Amino acid sequence: MNLLLCKDFKYSPAKLHSGDGLEINADLHIHSRFSGATSNNMRIATIAEQAPLKGLHLVGSGDALHPAWLEEIRSLEEVDEGIFLAGDTRFILTLEVEDARRVHHFIILPSISAAEELREKFGKYSVDIEKDGRPHLTLKGEEIADLVNDVGGLVGPSHAFVPWTSIYKEYNSLRECYGSAKIAFLELGLSADTELADTIAELQDITFLSNSDAHSPWPNKLGREFNRFKLREVSFTEIKRALLRQKGNRIVLNVGFDPRLGKYHRTACIKCYTHYELEEASKLKWRCIQCGGRIKKGVRDRIHEIATWDKPHHPEHRPLYLRIAPLAEIIAQALKVSNVYSSRVQNLWRKLVVAFGNEIRVLVDVDTEEIAKVGGEAIAELIRRFRVQDFEIIEGGGGKYGEIIFTKQAKKRKAVKNQLSLDNW
Ligand SMILES: [Zn+2]
Numbered sequence: 001m002n003l004l005l006c007k008d009f010k011y012s013p014a015k016l017h018s019g020d021g022l023e024i025n026a027d028l029h030i031h032s033r034f035s036g037a038t039s040n041n042m043r044i045a046t047i048a049e050q051a052p053l054k055g056l057h058l059v060g061s062g063d064a065l066h067p068a069w070l071e072e073i074r075s076l077e078e079v080d081e082g083i084f085l086a087g088d089t090r091f092i093l094t095l096e097v098e099d100a101r102r103v104h105h106f107i108i109l110p111s112i113s114a115a116e117e118l119r120e121k122f123g124k125y126s127v128d129i130e131k132d133g134r135p136h137l138t139l140k141g142e143e144i145a146d147l148v149n150d151v152g153g154l155v156g157p158s159h160a161f162v163p164w165t166s167i168y169k170e171y172n173s174l175r176e177c178y179g180s181a182k183i184a185f186l187e188l189g190l191s192a193d194t195e196l197a198d199t200i201a202e203l204q205d206i207t208f209l210s211n212s213d214a215h216s217p218w219p220n221k222l223g224r225e226f227n228r229f230k231l232r233e234v235s236f237t238e239i240k241r242a243l244l245r246q247k248g249n250r251i252v253l254n255v256g257f258d259p260r261l262g263k264y265h266r267t268a269c270i271k272c273y274t275h276y277e278l279e280e281a282s283k284l285k286w287r288c289i290q291c292g293g294r295i296k297k298g299v300r301d302r303i304h305e306i307a308t309w310d311k312p313h314h315p316e317h318r319p320l321y322l323r324i325a326p327l328a329e330i331i332a333q334a335l336k337v338s339n340v341y342s343s344r345v346q347n348l349w350r351k352l353v354v355a356f357g358n359e360i361r362v363l364v365d366v367d368t369e370e371i372a373k374v375g376g377e378a379i380a381e382l383i384r385r386f387r388v389q390d391f392e393i394i395e396g397g398g399g400k401y402g403e404i405i406f407t408k409q410a411k412k413r414k415a416v417k418n419q420l421s422l423d424n425w
């Protein structure tokens, strides 16, 4: 990894057509309105409209085995192998399942017929596969991976380090879960990044995915994490090659949260969110001293437990991890509004992304003087401060997201580095 390159890094909008192939931004893991605890707005048309504003070209369908959702996807034009078009947004078939040990697995499928075949196979081991977009299976990780591989799909762990439903909350290694079955990637989840995950030796050869796991289509959720793929064309086979790093295809950028903003980053009480050091939590037998609530082990501490090294060892193939935060949240702070869904925040967000192309460009690239002309001084100032990391972070934990705080004190801090959050590389 060339450190100088990182300092000079500029986020330029990914292009669908460039000299030797394509670069596309893809958020592969979302859930439809047919999964539990999701927005009723998780509809194809709404997602297709929101994705380009965020800067996304390709979105995972999520919930691809759900009969009604699959019907909606089937009604779209299939523009390339396994790729369906709605408006300017392409969709690829993806889904998530929960196994017998409450571990979540993420799956990418090549075709509608593969989805139907997999539904048939999984159906024998699930009571809710027709009803829940994220079905529960009475299978082990290895059995799930074998069935997915049998239909030509790709599989790997979802949000690999979270305390409730991930591989590493249950196992100490990939092999314990998947045995000899092939996996194609590992999804980092919002509370981890490559700095943390590259301390684990067994992950050196695996491609990391950074996806939003969005349950709502609004810009603080959809595309809050995504991947930039380098491909020859947008198709399932080309995506597969990128994940396996074949024929020059690969992921060239992981984009996502500063892991401290993830809601399971620190070990914390799930009722009152008091943070604990690992030793302290274990001494307290995982009961909160403040409220008696349950303490959940954070992603940071879990990764430290299974880490091979103190410091990350980035393999040659590992792309940059660009840290971002939702623009809507920065706008809300500038307007001193607590609700990011308020029409004032949403309207201004839309005005900025329409003026400058997409959200990531506003966050990272566009001159703040230009931003001030469209969105006003207060927002331009906070974006400038975001870029030089002139802010405090209240870390997330116990199910509560972290927060970026633009305090007066933070402003006084020396902050001269001019590339957001890439200075850790
Ligand atoms: Zn999940």
Ligand SMILES: [Zn+2]
Residues within 6 Å of the ligand: 269, 270, 271, 272, 273, 274, 288, 289, 290, 291, 292, 293
């Ligand atoms: Zn508590």
